[in-house]
Amino acid sequence: MGSAQVLTSLSSFPEELLARILADCVTPPQAPPVRPPWHTQSIFFPSSLLTRPTTHTTARARLSPLLVSRQFLRIGTPIYYQTLYLPTATHASRVLETLVAQPVLAGMVRRVVLGCVSLEGARVLQACERIEDMDICMDVYEANPHGDAADDQDSQALCDALDRIDLKHLTVRKLPDAYLTFTRPKYLLERITKAVPGWFNLESVHYAFKISSTPATRPLAEALSRAPKLRSLKAQLPEVWNELFLTISENPILEQVALYVEGLDGILHTTMYMMQARKHARLSELIKVGTSFIRTRHIQLLLRCQVHRRQDHRLL
Numbered sequence: 001m002g003s004a005q006v007l008t009s010l011s012s013f014p015e016e017l018l019a020r021i022l023a024d025c026v027t028p029p030q031a032p033p034v035r036p037p038w039h040t041q042s043i044f045f046p047s048s049l050l051t052r053p054t055t056h057t058t059a060r061a062r063l064s065p066l067l068v069s070r071q072f073l074r075i076g077t078p079i080y081y082q083t084l085y086l087p088t089a090t091h092a093s094r095v096l097e098t099l100v101a102q103p104v105l106a107g108m109v110r111r112v113v114l115g116c117v118s119l120e121g122a123r124v125l126q127a128c129e130r131i132e133d134m135d136i137c138m139d140v141y142e143a144n145p146h147g148d149a150a151d152d153q154d155s156q157a158l159c160d161a162l163d164r165i166d167l168k169h170l171t172v173r174k175l176p177d178a179y180l181t182f183t184r185p186k187y188l189l190e191r192i193t194k195a196v197p198g199w200f201n202l203e204s205v206h207y208a209f210k211i212s213s214t215p216a217t218r219p220l221a222e223a224l225s226r227a228p229k230l231r232s233l234k235a236q237l238p239e240v241w242n243e244l245f246l247t248i249s250e251n252p253i254l255e256q257v258a259l260y261v262e263g264l265d266g267i268l269h270t271t272m273y274m275m276q277a278r279k280h281a282r283l284s285e286l287i288k289v290g291t292s293f294i295r296t297r298h299i300q301l302l303l304r305c306q307v308h309r310r311q312d313h314r315l316l
Contacts (some may be wrong), residue, residue, distance in 0.1 A: 028085035080110040082218030087115030122157035138174040141184040149187040159191035171206040189216040196223040207235035213242035221247040234258040241276040249283040256290030
């Protein structure tokens with residue numbers, strides 16, 4: 001079958017079906033890889049599945065379907081711009097130039113994934129008035145990690161932009177070296193805490209790191225316990241027991257708490273955290289509703305497979 005025949009047959013598809021097909025081609029990854037490329041991969045997850053193409057290759061691959069035909073461009077453009085994946089300040093600056101030149105594209109944006117905190121990223125948020133979903137990766141303020149937050153103009157601009165957004169979904173990540181005692185993560189969490197009461201439609205929150213109880217995280221948990229539409233909490237399983245999720249579980253609207261281990265979709269029944277969580281009826285019930293529990297035998301099998309892969313790699 002020739003290429004002309006293929007295009008003819010595709011153009012005859014219902015546009016709803018074409019939109020579904022193009023969505024799989026042009027939608028960016030749900031989460032940015034926050035670990036550096038030299039970091040040891042999780043022992044629970046095959047390295048082949050964690051390997052991702054470079055951002056440049058991914059962006060080019062996502063853009064190419066829009067160049068097939070005018071029909072693909074018309075249908076795929078709103079889907080392409082529905083999620084903006086901005087891993088660096090340079091990417092954010094380039095996207096901002098596009099949005100300024102074509103303001104109609106800014107109205108298509110619903111989700112923004114920020115791989116770093118930058119003034120350019122904040123300006124992208126200011127240009128897009130219909131954002132509902134934010135994915136923020138907290139990094140380190142290189143100029144002075146322990147300095148005064150007043151000097152961190154990037155964080156201030158980002159938080160000011162967040163204050164003007166009516167969020168429905170929030171994901172917070174952090175780089176491995178972005179400790180919660182550092183100025184930037186503390187400031188971001190404090191400003192998010194102040195913004196939560198104004199996010200009347202906030203439905204879900206995702207802590208994509210092992211959160212601990214600190215002077216910056218406890219007020220945020222209290223704010224989330226009063227969020228009027230918060231239905232879902234997702235988080236990495238903490239290293240040790242703390243009462244943050246217990247505090248959030250006091251929200252009567254909350255329907256589930258989904259805990260997981262990095263590289264897996266669930267947790268073990270026998271973790272120290274779960275032993276403490278079972279002492280609190282509502283929190284335990286919310287975790288049971290939202291969390292997948294993994295059998296010990298399955299973990300052992302994954303560990304054995306990882307050991308065999310490492311041995312094979314050494315032989316090569």
